[in-house]
Amino acid sequence: MKPVNVGICGLGTVGAGTFNVLQRNLDDIARRAGRPVKITHVSAREVNSECDLTGIKFSNDIFEVAKDPEVNILVELIGGTTVAKELVLAAIENNKDVVTANKALIATHGNEIFEAAEAKDVVVAYEAAVAGGIPIIKAIREGLVANKISSVVGIINGTTNYILTEMSEKGRDFADVLKEAQELGYAEADPTFDVEGIDAAHKLTILAANAFGVPLQFDKVFTEGITNMTTADVKHAEELGYRIKHLGITRRTAEGVELRVHPTLIPEKRLIANVDGVLNAVLVMGDAVGPTMYYGAGAGSEATASAVIADIVDIARDIDSPGLVPHLGFSVETKNLPVLNADDFTTSYYLRISVKDEVGQMAKIAETLSLNGINMEAILQKEAPEDDDLVPVIILTQPVKEKAMNAAIKTLEALPSVPEKIVRIRTERLDG
Amino acid sequence: MKPVNVGICGLGTVGAGTFNVLQRNLDDIARRAGRPVKITHVSAREVNSECDLTGIKFSNDIFEVAKDPEVNILVELIGGTTVAKELVLAAIENNKDVVTANKALIATHGNEIFEAAEAKDVVVAYEAAVAGGIPIIKAIREGLVANKISSVVGIINGTTNYILTEMSEKGRDFADVLKEAQELGYAEADPTFDVEGIDAAHKLTILAANAFGVPLQFDKVFTEGITNMTTADVKHAEELGYRIKHLGITRRTAEGVELRVHPTLIPEKRLIANVDGVLNAVLVMGDAVGPTMYYGAGAGSEATASAVIADIVDIARDIDSPGLVPHLGFSVETKNLPVLNADDFTTSYYLRISVKDEVGQMAKIAETLSLNGINMEAILQKEAPEDDDLVPVIILTQPVKEKAMNAAIKTLEALPSVPEKIVRIRTERLDG
Known part of the structure; x- marks a missing residue:
């Protein structure tokens, strides 16, 4: 079968991971996709010595990939929400399918992007935007499609979970653990996005839309970070049989939808209370299936690449048709339930x-x-x-x-x- | 869009659950599938008072459904491997897609059934055959498609997990707990399939094929049940920091594939060691994503129905095309790695x-x-x-x-x- 040609924009952590996993597992991926998946064009500000670009077209201007008539799928891994948005819209305009790992982009501009994609009958896939390598978007949009989902609760930021785990297991202070997390590369130099819950709020926005059929509405998420957490409270909670986790919680109630990110006590007997370190887990409650949970690496080069490539293969398997699965899980108009204060x-x-x-x-x-x-x-x-x-x-x-x-x-x-x-x-x- | 017509064969536990969940969540399912999913024909030895069959064609002969020209998807929920096989082959012969929850059928006759389906360009879907409502087949065949999978380890039989949990938490004997499990309906009157590991071996066979691209080879699974487990060993294991779980384990090694079901000590710190009662969990190790785990109800009427309906919607979303995802995850010929003794x-x-x-x-x-x-x-x-x-x-x-x-x-x-x-x-x- 005709190969599917992939253009990768961005060769940072996730870009390099995607490039290398696609090359390394080429044969198995082709056997699974039913056709070869070929990287034909890569674009980044500079080459990355971890990636062997021999025989692959390289551009410094990412928009060259969006214009490349050979490219079927553009993979946006540059991050940010300004140039990334222009790039994704340019690719859509040129009838390309798009795969992105960019949670901020989808949470804040997804409604507009999906509308553009639907007008052109192309797919914008974003499994990697939520919980890294865990196939949680697929689980909600496809695996649990029979269910009326009542809640989605997740540890969806590895940095805050690492910090809380260290505070709990070693009795260390927040500031102390944060500093170490930065040295280990688990936290950014500017940790605001993680420790204030903004990253988790981006992901929760996407989960809620897919679970309940509401639009993406990042600005309505109630968000509280972990900067005020003390080891005293962590300890008291444990004496009472609870663990403190930084959770994204979205729940459908009779009055509307709750969208909230905050530190939360949960009973230590719950499986999700035992998800430690940088790992992520998402607990989904459906009316037919009951509780199901999905656990794994929520970040990292190859773990995120795993989700990016899953999206590429989904598109490759069905390259000649428009997308089968609605961008936010539900087709026809989205019902907008009120979001609770x-x-x-x-x-x-x-x-x-x-x-x-x-x-x-x-x-x-x-x-x-x-x-x-x-x-x-x-x-x-x-x-x-x-x-x-x-x-x-x-x-x-x-x-x-x-x-x-x-x-x-x-x-x-x-x-x-x-x-x-x-x-x-x-x-x-x-x-x- | 044109509705997809579903014929359900069998109105037992899972059949009734499928019928009722499909009717209850009709609107949401249509919004997700992009078209109505309509039950047009039901067949069972007798009607089930839990299901309101008003306006739906009912036959006592299941083969009437396979012959019904109105039916697009035949759902096989009668169980067993003789009549069920004939029914599935008859549906394929009549160009119908098939959804089944029948692990024994797929594990023992799947190779033949999938060959027949591919010859007719129809789909035989079986998400519900492994781990009930947990979308594990989808995770392996689609969500983790980027990965070279090295192992799949699962608690894939709720009955044995319930018995071992009770033995551990309450110090009760195997025979005593089994008797109670039978009274509670967690174990069959003849518990052999569960407690001897045959049911888990069926599921493991299916997982291994999808993970590694090997054929279904149930007869090669090494199977050991839990009938000899004593509370003394459960207790000693716990003193050493371990829990005993009845696991299905399949692993790709340099020499071949391990296919084994047996009681297993695992460190109590592992998340899967804390999956208790009738719940199931499957831990998959991929080279890119690392470990991921999937947890939820492995049996039960509506939990299993959740997976049956997910398969129906997958097919409905793409009703006019042949299946996009290969039946056992890999297209082209299956590589047969040796199975280790x-x-x-x-x-x-x-x-x-x-x-x-x-x-x-x-x-x-x-x-x-x-x-x-x-x-x-x-x-x-x-x-x-x-x-x-x-x-x-x-x-x-x-x-x-x-x-x-x-x-x-x-x-x-x-x-x-x-x-x-x-x-x-x-x-x-x-x-x-």
Whole structure:
């Protein structure tokens, strides 16, 4: 069968991985795709010594690939959202299918890009944009297609999971672990995207669209990072049988869709609570299948390349037809369910309240929570640290609307016996 | 778009689940498939009161569905390998695509069935045959297509996993738990297929073909059940930091492919060691992606239906073309790598040797192992049980060829100080 010609734009970590895995596993990939998959054009600012470009056309201008009439599939691995967007739209304009690993691009410009692609009957595939090598987009759009999905919950950022794992296992401080993660290359020099949850919010946006048939709406994601996490809270949570993970959570409720990224306590018995280090995992709840979970490397050169190539082969297997699977899982118009404000989230809470060691304080806290309709599930009074006369009181609550909790915290923080800000971390029991 | 017409044969557990989920999620499924998916014909020995058949053609003779010119996709959910095979071949003969959940049928007659399907350019899909609702066939054939897969290791039988979990968590005997599992409906009245590992061997056969591009060769699977498992061994394994799981293991080695089903010690830190109860999980190792794992319900009415319907939608999305994905993952001729005999497996071992409490016995055991090239990794001498004067010695070894272990055990069992058969359980460290 006629080969499919691939043009790769970008030879950074993922570009080099894609190039090398495609070359290394050439024969097996052809046997699986039913036709040869051939890299015919590569473009990057400079060549990468890890890639043997012998016999392959090389351009410094990535737009040369978009214009190359020989290229069937353009692979966008340059990152960013400005030039990358122009490049993808140029490729679509020239009737090329596109594969990208760019989560920021899809989360922020996906609606426009998919519309352009559908007008031209080409495919823009992005499996590598979420959870690296884990085939989670395929699982949701194809494997679980029978299900009404009620929630998707994931550890979808390896950097924050590595930091939280080290804090938990070695009792180390956030800042200390972050510094090491940067030295090891697990965190960027500017770690904001990871530790503030923006990267996870990009991925969650994409997961929610595919799970529920809503448009991509990155700007509506409630996002909280891990920069305020303390080892004390990690430890208290563990005493109560919980682990703290930085999760992306999207859930379909009667009132609308929750889109949120934040540190979360989950019971240590849950499988996903035991996903440690830089690994990712995504837990999907469907009405027919129940809970299913997908686990693996969420980043890295060849792991991400694995997903990029899966997309290339999907397209190659069906190169003469328009895409079979709708870009965001659902064809026909997308239903836009309302996205809930944080106020309307329903979740349980872990609270750490530093209280003056006076008679009657516990009762006052309990009363305030109760007046706001909040039921306690566990309460734990710790010894005051040596250099402090405030007693930490740890509370786990039952599920409640976030606005009730906001009101309760406001009242509590106004008490003279509660001089410090209350620490609150959302808690999810999960089901699988 | 024109609807796709589905004929369901069999209204047992999975048939009823498929019928009901397809009807319940009709709208979402149509939005995802890009066209309506309509059940037009149902056949079973008798109607099932759980299914509302109003307006749907019903036949008692399943072959009526294979002959029905309106039906595009025949769904075989009658089970067994004789009539089911005839039915599937009749549907293929009449140019119908087929979806089946029948692992025994695919594992034992798949090569012939796929050949017939390819001759007619129709698809025979079988996602539901392995690990129920977990989209593992799709993950291997499509999601991980970039990878040279080196191993697939799975908990692929819920009954045995439930029994082992109960033995571990509650210290209960095999026979006792089996009886309860039968009462709860987790185990069949005749549990042989499950507890002897035959069901897992069927599934492993299918996984290996898709992972490595070898033919289906059920008769070559080395199969050992869990009927001899004792709570003593479960407990000793846990003291050493291991859990015992009944695993299907297929691995590509330099000499050939290992196909084996047996109880296995795995380190408790591994995620798959924490998959408990009736749940399934499959760990796949690829050269690019590293380890990935897929977890969920391996059986049950609607969980299995989820996979059946995923196959139906895959076909519906592309109803006018022949299948895009080769039946066993690889197109062109299948490479047949040799399948190794058990003698040539390389694995670590847990041994329990009951020894007379005499001086020098430990040294004799150590010497015998060493003479056979077997290195010990841990050794644990337990107290003799009250009613016994034999001392249990527990040994963990490093990896070695099975034939070396067979020789060592033969020598040890010939010693007068070792009057009982040695218990040996294979041990895998795994990587993810």
